[in-house]
Amino acid sequence: MSSEVRPFVFPGLTTRVIFGQGTLACLGDEVSALGRSRALVLSTPHQGDQATALAQALGDSAVGAFTDATMHTPVEVTEQAITVFRQTGADCVVSLGGGSTIGLGKAIAARTGADQIAIPTTYAGSEMTDILGETADGAKTTRRGEEIRPEAVIYDVDLTLGLPLEMTVTSALNAIAHAVEALYAPDRSPIIEMMCAAACDAIADGLPKVVAAPSNQAARARVLYGAWLCSAALGQVSMALHHKLAHVLGGSFGTPHAETHAILLPHTAGFNAVQTPDELAPVAAAFAPWGDGVGPGLHGFAAAMGAPMRLSELGLTATDMDRAADIAVGTPYPNPRPFDRADIRALLGAALEGAVPA
Ligand code: NAD
Numbered sequence: 335m336s337s338e339v340r341p342f343v344f345p346g347l348t349t350r351v352i353f354g355q356g357t358l359a360c361l362g363d364e365v366s367a368l369g370r371s372r373a374l375v376l377s378t379p380h381q382g383d384q385a386t387a388l389a390q391a392l393g394d395s396a397v398g399a400f401t402d403a404t405m406h407t408p409v410e411v412t413e414q415a416i417t418v419f420r421q422t423g424a425d426c427v428v429s430l431g432g433g434s435t436i437g438l439g440k441a442i443a444a445r446t447g448a449d450q451i452a453i454p455t456t457y458a459g460s461e462m463t464d465i466l467g468e469t470a471d472g473a474k475t476t477r478r479g480e481e482i483r484p485e486a487v488i489y490d491v492d493l494t495l496g497l498p499l500e501m502t503v504t505s506a507l508n509a510i511a512h513a514v515e516a517l518y519a520p521d522r523s524p525i526i527e528m529m530c531a532a533a534c535d536a537i538a539d540g541l542p543k544v545v546a547a548p549s550n551q552a553a554r555a556r557v558l559y560g561a562w563l564c565s566a567a568l569g570q571v572s573m574a575l576h577h578k579l580a581h582v583l584g585g586s587f588g589t590p591h592a593e594t595h596a597i598l599l600p601h602t603a604g605f606n607a608v609q610t611p612d613e614l615a616p617v618a619a620a621f622a623p624w625g626d627g628v629g630p631g632l633h634g635f636a637a638a639m640g641a642p643m644r645l646s647e648l649g650l651t652a653t654d655m656d657r658a659a660d661i662a663v664g665t666p667y668p669n670p671r672p673f674d675r676a677d678i679r680a681l682l683g684a685a686l687e688g689a690v691p692a
């Protein structure tokens with residue numbers, strides 16, 4: 335990393351964080367600490383039983399559960415949830431799940447001013463950010479605002495022990511992508527740089543142990559700790575080419591979120607490392623055991639963890655890459671390394687085939 339201290343603004347971390355094992359037991363106290371007493375628990379249908387049990391465990395502090403959260407936060411689902419929120423007289427939301435459920439909590443908060451407690455069960459990292467992506471009429475839009483950021487986050491390692499291995503790996507790579515882009519973001523600060531370096535080290539250390547033994551609690555804690563740091567970084571800075579391309583593929587081709595990030599990351603990071611070798615030195619160091627340099631290191635790490643490596647595995651074709659390159663260069667996007675359509679098409683072509691980044 336460069337020894338130069340750049341001028342910076344650090345807005346501070348405003349979200350209260352409870353991290354540990356068995357921390358879900360703190361939820362009632364956290365609801366009370368917000369001055370609230372009627373929580374609506376949110377989840378996807380897949381985690382519906384867990385959410386219903388959590389609402390029951392909260393007793394008088396919960397009004398029930400809404401278990402229809404859906405990926406990409408469709409506005410019609412948000413409207414259904416707000417109807418339940420109002421009918422039950424809820425005064426806050428508890429989002430139990432991954433980015434889809436936390437996205438619904440944010441969408442409700444953005445419209446009602448409700449306080450949110452997020453309880454993440456993946457490593458996607460929505461919980462610490464002020465970012466809300468939602469879909470209406472088939473189009474996904476993203477906005478930022480302090481009213482979107484959850485008031486409190488409870489990280490409970492126990493809730494990640496059963497996260498399926500494939501999702502564990504792709505979600506952890508999704509987290510690393512936040513750290514990579516935060517490290518070269520123009521609005522980063524030295525605090526963010528430290529957090530991102532620590533995040534890469536924690537995930538590089540923890541994820542191989544989780545892959546070897548998915549219920550290794552200490553290793554799961556390392557990965558969740560890293561994911562927290564990545565989420566906190568994402569919530570403080572602007573993103574660049576990597577998130578842009580993931581957004582293009584997810585938004586226009588319907589590719590799954592975590593897998594898309596996982597496959598793109600070695601290619602986007604490798605591309606930008608040419609321009610920002612000092613900034614990305616912590617990434618190169620953390621993943622050096624798997625390859626020499628940012629792109630090869632991340633590529634080797636992802637392969638060793640058993641991640642999907644090719645966009646073709648998601649059903650994409652060379653023709654899709656042509657269209658994706660057109661869309662990606664259609665709207666200007668800040669990035670540390672200048673690029674043109676040929677650059678993006680070459681990058682996407684390498685990701686399509688799973689080639690080792692140069
Ligand atoms: P997800 O929330 O869609 O979860 C995928 C599936 O895994 C769901 O069925 C979920 O119920 C299940 N699941 C979650 N945790 C589990 C666990 N521990 N055990 C078993 N099953 C579990 O997936 P995701 O990758 O966490 O989130 C993706 C969404 O989050 C996308 O819509 C993305 O845009 C959004 N996101 C937003 C931000 C932000 O800052 N706004 C950041 C990251 C991701």
